[in-house]
Amino acid sequence: MKLLELLSWGDNNLVIRLGVAGALSGVGSAALLGIVNTAAEEIADNGIDEVNWALAATFIVLAVVYFLAEVFLISTIARQIENGIDRVRKKLLSQIAVADFAQIEIFGQSRLFDSITQSTQNISQNSHMIGMAFRSLLLLVAVMAYVFWLSMLAFFIIVVVVGVGILIYLRMGKTLSMWFGKLHQVETILFDRVSDLFAGIKEVRMWSKRSDAFKVAFDNASDNKAEIGKKAQTMISRQMIMGISAFYILLAIIVFIVPVYSDSFDADVAKISTAVLFMIGPISIIVQSMSVLGMAERSAVRMMQLSKDLEDIREPIAEDGMPLSDPFDHVSFENVVFTYPNRDPRHGFELGPIDLSVKRGELLFITGGNGAGKSTLIKILTGLYRPVSGKVSINNTQLGPQSMSAYRNLIATVFSDSHLFEELFGTTDIAVEDAQYWIERFELAHVTGIRDGRFITIALSAGQRKRLALITAILEDRPIIVLDEWAADQDPYFRKKFYREILPELKQRGTTIIAVTHDDHYFDVADRRLHLDTGKLSELDLTDPRGRI
Template identity: 30%
Template structure:
């Protein structure tokens, strides 16, 4: 990613460096002019230098402003580009891997890590200019008096050695701090997601505050204070070394090397000037190490091992006549650090085009896990999945997923309604569905967007059904859709909505506990402990009670 960004912003990096260098050159020129003014032989020489000084000052003001503006633009563009890259990468990550990573870690990455990387990259031009300024000034000082320059270089070299040791300690603290921030984001996610329970139960609220949130905040505070300690120590050490060098230069230059007064004055002026660039370089290491830790954190999430989100033009046409969706010997096991992780399979399953198939079973029997494998969210470790005559693998999995429209029990309700081509849907196109589901008096559609989604769970599921209708998929999968509906809409779901979808040639897979409606299914699968058995539909209805 870093190489891609540097290549993408090669031009802005170069221009920002060039103008920052010009600003630095003008600054050095001003110091040189001041030095010449101090040693001017006559008033006429001083007046001549004043005019040049004024022009250099105006040039530094204009070019300095433009270089800083370029750097600000570069920093903003870097943040935008990094977020865009991460957005594409996260969209391209398999759901199973994203679920394993954890939403709080992804959220921490797109906020904290993006800013850290952008900051470290945006200072590269000005870092390079300041470093070049230091080298340029050292070259000039070496030209004035090489023995005195060797004294200065030795002092700074020894100081830099200790500074490196301090910075390594600081980097370790930054790494620990970044790990603690993942926990902090998880804490705040819990605070928002569990707000109802925390408001109702005072004991749980007190426990969350005292035993979970506060210790986590204390850990973050401790790690941040440790990191700041080493960087503040490093900055102050750098300043102390500079003043130590300045004092020793005056002492050694006057009593040991015995350089001319003009040369010693030049060394003092340039050392005072170099405090700015050297101080900036030392402060920059903090941002550089933060960026390094952030990049390592992003790399650890493995977001860059997966393909980017496909463009709309790459979406392949769905099959119109596929006859049968089948799974043979399908097995899946959660990759958890347990002795006996939950698993399903081997499962044989099939549904014909235009059928309504029910899946029943007790809680924890593997129904929802199987559904996620069936629609391609989880990748089976064994077995075969086929749509028509096509075997599903990693090369055509997204094409396969495009045949489905799903409403899982933990669904997310999007505000925008899209048709099967990905275009926004207007009010007139879904008005009939809004009225059938008795949502027309509560919600409308403007510019393809639902005007309200903060409703009861049952009403939100009805809106999700409208989104599913609009997608016009070939296969629908509903996971306990009727569980949050009142008796009228539960009955409507089984007796009217599902038959309507079937009459349109749609294939419907329903996960349900509503045994009174099991006889309406074309076929039914019974799940138990991760395995599935096809039920005999000729048995009496009481069989499924």
């Protein structure tokens, strides 16, 4: 069972602990049932003359053992489920963090969000039902052992009837599993529609035809989800009714039919009937839990498959890499070529071959048209993409698995689609004066600031958020800053300030700056200008008209 395997990650003793607690609970409940039957038999034979204190004391002791085992079992299962989910969630996040960046882009957010949030919620929110189902299963096994001790005939009758019921149930479960698979698919489509609405609300409102068509698509997705959900719930109800009905049929066979054909059965029919009635409660819980367990099992399968897929695209970088032997002096590319994975090489984009050298303290501009490969080159420069051929070197030492992490630590970035963290993760030694200086330098002191290692607010305009992102990169105090069309979101006044004042100031401090830009009015600020055209790189004079708008 994938669910149990999933929850056992990092805990090899889980099955043993649950098994011991479950055995105590099951044996205790079966023993309690036996004592009740024994007491009832004594009363039937001898009447109520006096209390059988030995039997009563045994009942109390077993009741205490049963109670403690039940509490331990249910609490252990609930705790283990939460601990297991926590381990799984952390493992998936750690695997995402070290996955090959070019490959992880192909995955898409829907699958990652589903496994880390929705699938874990499916298991966590129903942890009590999972625990009750496990407890009820063990209780059922113990009661069946008691029935076997009473009568082998009754035991085999129960096994046959339950076996037939299980076959019917599994057949219905196969159909239900199909419907749950369809339900997951339409839920994913509905999630994508909701994401489209949130991300594209401006575009939806700006054109009534798009708004109407989107509403139709959303309604269709919602209707499909509701329709399939109703069918799945109907199948769940049928399964539950079938499971309970099977035991009433079993009880009728034991009470009305078997005694007619077996004289030896008469003496134990009351005890066995009591045992069957005792099993109806656990069976009801198991039947009711099957759909929950089915959803939890499918969630576990999805998470384990994602974990396997992430492990397959794990970046070949050593976790405990070695530091660079010398301070950063220069980075060089030699015949570097990159193509995107899983694309037809005859029609896919290819960057390179590229030969390039970036020296410490340089201010370098990268220009080129849309689709020329600027963002791809930036991702290779920052170590997010690995070239398919050629080599990248720092200080004449080729980058490899042992040095890649140390290389990335040299580079602060602000990508065109960069995420702004409210908390300044990793920058624990920020001087208050430095933080305040840059907040004022970027003219943001009237709207935000830095307090206790985090921005007071990041609910600002796109241009202001980009300024905060660059402040973060500066405060990280790394020797290289890479910017991807940073000034695109700035107004003309601050764009000029950025090129004429801020970049020269950072260069004067010794920072190496690599910036993708279209702002041809400020090409003269750079020390060098590299130009990309359909994946081919060349160095141009700062006054060269190519690449100018």
